[in-house]
Amino acid sequence: MLRSTTRLTSLAQTAAKRVRAVQLRSPSAISTAMERQAVRLAVTSFSGVRGLTMSAFRASQGVTDQDLAHCLEKELSFEQENKSTELPDFLTKFNESGLFKIQDAPGHNEVQLTRTFGTETITVTFSASEILNAEDTIMENNEAPNPKELGSEEQVAEMEDEDVDFPTSSYPVRFNVLIEKPGQPTLSFDLTAEDGDYGVDHISVYEDNKMAKNQTAEADYQRRGYYMGPTFGFLDDDLKASFEKYLEERGIDGEMALFIPDYIEHKEQAEYTRWLNQVRNFVRA
Template sequence: MASRMFLRAVTRAAKVSRAEIGNVLRQQAMVSPVRAFSAVPAVAAKHAGGKVSKKEKRGPISPRDELVSILNEELSFEATQAKEEESASGLMEIVDAHGFELVDLPDVDNVTLKKTTDDGTEILVKFVPSDVNSYTGESPYGEEEFSEGFENEKDLEEGEVLDEDFNEGYLPTKIYITKPGKGTVVIDANSEPDNLAIEQVTFFKDSAIALSDDALAEQTRKSVYWGPPFQNLDHRLQDAYYGYLESVGLDGELGEFICSYSKVKESLLYRKSLEDVKSFFES
């Protein structure tokens, strides 16, 4: 499956909806961490039956004005796509139902959820909206085969029956469970639609080391025993961890929130970045 920026590039170039792009990705089961925009337009032009020329003939225009013009086009495109994205308004009901408080600063590419349970346990959930990763399952397809799929318009119109459980990626998520004076358990997880998958569980006796962002704490964390990968643990132990997380509101529904909210947040950040760059070159 493609990264979010790759999906945006294909959608822009082919002039089709994200839902249709998702259909092709499902059929091809593509594996790609690509986030660049450059290679896709040529593919989409082939799909649309057009030709790609080195440069269209146009009247005299400065490189700066051309850049500003294309930035404007990109902003218009993003505004159109934003209408198809989920609104953040309905997502807050999930946060409230799970007893979390959302901490989200404008123009900052990270989000925190926090709560304190009845027994005084402090829980922090942190994620970076733009840090979505590609699905990394095995696939017989590569980017070349995916690109060829766009050359045939029927791929978008007469697709096979699709897997309803398809998801376009996962988002690395850090969970910090702290008991004041007793230490912190750090859980590395992946948020996916309808799922919160644990990858690693590590205990820190010193909560300051677990929670601090400074370089010294980071260096100290590297020397801590991290234990075996979660999937190698006894299945009963895995189930017990998931049972505890669900009891404190960390379940598949919250994973769905994290994925959906990240799409909205990342879209806002990208549009703001485009606006700032456009203003810079216009001045």
């Protein structure tokens, strides 16, 4: 396996920069900026909407609708103004390699990367919700600054354009690799990526190819009844090394271990903006 010494992007860097951007809009928002702006958890933001009493929505327009719509509009405008119009470098590089095709439907958590290798069909599956694993890492490594220690708004504004080095941070991302051959069972690898490297957790064999691929609750329940294979770390070292070379030859390597977390961050940001737009339109309707 290849281990990269640098991350293409860092959630910690993104978190700190977003905290400073939030300060210009509202100093009182600093205490929650790390969670709201860095991790961009839609469920966290949406919980505030669900917490409103039902009586506020019995009429066609509640007394809080206008304020909520204004806040959503403000947040959406901020995200759109800071959105890059260019494709991220990591994604451009991935597409240029031509090894895998990305299957990503807006509004869905699951992302798939597919390719062929000889007679084999290889499918890499991961979920955008894996970014939840980053929350504790972000909050532990980066504390929200005290606004009293930052000085005036003018001083904060001057900090906006400064290049500041922040400690890098990573988080574990689980993903799955399915390898299919005509007329053969499906080989399934459960893996975890972190710090530009990956580790194999389990290797399973599924006689029912459809069951191995389906993402339904029923298929997931059926897979739980199958033998998931031995713990990979307990295997003979030579056998483990052979499996790792087998995967690397098929494009499951350090580059893939870097790409998946980067794509999750990219997708989560796009989904957050999409979510803001949908909720705003609903409240305003």
